[in-house]
Amino acid sequence: MNQTERYESAKELYRGLGIDTDQVIRRLKEIPVSLHCWQGDDVKGFDQDGPLTGGIQATGNYPGRARTPEELMEDMEMAMSLMPGKKKLNLHASYAVFENGEYADRDQLEPKHFAKWVEFAKKHHMGIDFNPTFFSHAKVKDGLTLTSPDKETREFWIRHGKACIRISEYFAKETGIPCVMNIWIGDGFKDVPADRLGPRLRYRESIEAILAEPYDPKLVKPCVESKVFGIGVESYTAGSAEFALSFAATHQGVLPLMDNGHYHPTEMVSDKIPALLCFFPEIALHVTRPVRWDSDHVVLFDDETREIAKEIVRNNALNRVYIALDYFDASINRISAWTVGFRSFQKALLSALLTPAELLKGLQDENRMSELMMLQEEIKLYPLGDVWNEYCRQCGVEGGQGWFEKVKAYEQDVLSKRK
Structure with a gap:
């Protein structure tokens, strides 16, 4: 599965929580x-x-x-x-x-x-x-x-x-x-x-x-x-x-x-x-x-x-x-x-931004604490990383750890020459 397919899959999962990941990305940029x-x-x-x-x-x-x-x-x-x-x-x-x-x-x-x-x-x-x-x-x-x-x-x-x-x-x-x-x-x-x-x-x-x-x-x-x-x-x-x-x-x-x-x-x-x-x-x-x-x-x-x-x-x-x-x-x-x-x-x-705050608040106000605890824990394993990678792609930066290679190159070419 490539990055685009992973994001589309994550998008569907978050939609089930009432979260629009495209809107989240637009908001985060600002x-x-x-x-x-x-x-x-x-x-x-x-x-x-x-x-x-x-x-x-x-x-x-x-x-x-x-x-x-x-x-x-x-x-x-x-x-x-x-x-x-x-x-x-x-x-x-x-x-x-x-x-x-x-x-x-x-x-x-x-x-x-x-x-x-x-x-x-x-x-x-x-x-x-x-x-x-x-x-x-x-x-x-x-x-x-x-x-x-x-x-x-x-x-x-x-x-x-x-x-x-x-x-x-x-x-x-x-x-x-x-x-x-x-x-x-x-x-x-x-x-x-x-x-x-x-x-x-x-x-x-x-x-x-x-x-x-x-x-x-x-x-x-x-x-x-x-x-x-x-x-x-x-x-x-x-x-x-x-x-x-x-x-x-x-x-x-x-x-x-x-x-x-x-x-x-x-x-x-x-x-x-x-x-x-x-x-x-x-x-x-x-x-x-x-x-x-x-x-x-x-x-x-x-x-x-x-x-x-x-x-x-x-x-x-x-x-x-x-x-x-x-x-x-x-x-x-x-x-x-x-x-x-x-x-x-x-x-x-x-x-x-990817957390369904209103849904969770509703569970708390209705004293549905068992369900609240369950959902808060399940959300922790939702594919945040796939949305992060899409956000980074749209911002023109590396989503994973590849950016560190640029840091190493900058250290070699620039920082190491400072006394």
């Missing part, structure tokens, strides 16, 4: 997933040459890391050529591109420092999401930024956040697609603090000062992202889940952003999604794969990834949830890491 630039260079960025700070750590030293904006863009293009589906570009402020010897500190960044990224995004018909970079900088004082008791330090980082608001609006105007601007800090303490309230009050005031910068809420979608802990800040982080959620709930137009690595191991973001959708018009996600902690492993087609996609789809929230990926593995080929993670989430979305 769901944007934001691809993070920082997988390609281990979160180094281009505005400083020091180590990572702020509770962030990239492990590994696989050859071929992108060292310049040109190399990073080249690598992203290679990875994107292997990914089906619609993409956005996700940038950190530390990826500003300076030319002709120019340099601007983070509080002086301007839209012109990201013109090359806008050019890149337009070339690939992508919108751009943005993140102020509150880490890996000399102005991080005693590990603190927006929560620092030092007013000068806070004001520097507030100016940085305001600059990022202006840059985010520039991105949205240039691409015609709203920019999700995510505020995340790693501020915290290694050991038990004497004051838990003070840093959080300063953090609240700092974010409010940033958001006082004028912007069009139709173009800029500000978010606040929480964190449970980080390396060097194991005992306390100012931007906890309770803080971030409460700030978003009490400040109009601010979205809560959940990273599924930023919670305790027994907490599931998939369960939190429908809870937040009860109260927020829009929410945002950073999808990663935590291994015992927020280790930013490459996203796989695993249980929680599937559940996250399922909750978005079955609650008709594809237009309410901004989806972005966030991981950085320096121990393996970075092109492969990008590709596996993106394709894995695409598979999760496809699996969710």
Whole structure:
């Protein structure tokens, strides 16, 4: 049986569940997933040459890391050529591109420092999401930024956040697609603090000062992202889940952003999604794969990834949830890491779209729990792979593992020559 015959057979099986696979494929092609630039260079960025700070750590030293904006863009293009589906570009402020010897500190960044990224995004018909970079900088004082008791330090980082608001609006105007601007800090303490309230009050005031910068809420979608802990800040982080959620709930137009690595191991973001959708018009996600902690492993087609996609789809929230990926593995080929993670989430979305949500909800509402369990288990063996291969074919990429041969060739021809 060839690929076309396999797809037609799968199509008939899913039709028995009330699922139109042709319609599913058309819908999946229009769901944007934001691809993070920082997988390609281990979160180094281009505005400083020091180590990572702020509770962030990239492990590994696989050859071929992108060292310049040109190399990073080249690598992203290679990875994107292997990914089906619609993409956005996700940038950190530390990826500003300076030319002709120019340099601007983070509080002086301007839209012109990201013109090359806008050019890149337009070339690939992508919108751009943005993140102020509150880490890996000399102005991080005693590990603190927006929560620092030092007013000068806070004001520097507030100016940085305001600059990022202006840059985010520039991105949205240039691409015609709203920019999700995510505020995340790693501020915290290694050991038990004497004051838990003070840093959080300063953090609240700092974010409010940033958001006082004028912007069009139709173009800029500000978010606040929480964190449970980080390396060097194991005992306390100012931007906890309770803080971030409460700030978003009490400040109009601010979205809560959940990273599924930023919670305790027994907490599931998939369960939190429908809870937040009860109260927020829009929410945002950073999808990663935590291994015992927020280790930013490459996203796989695993249980929680599937559940996250399922909750978005079955609650008709594809237009309410901004989806972005966030991981950085320096121990393996970075092109492969990008590709596996993106394709894995695409598979999760496809699996969710192929699930007969209304049928299953009906069984639950009628308390037909035995039948519900049976059907949920039987659906797991339906021929998802045959629909995936057809989706990839229509998107012009390899459905099976053949794409990895292109990664190996790129490593041999390009990455291996970087010193």
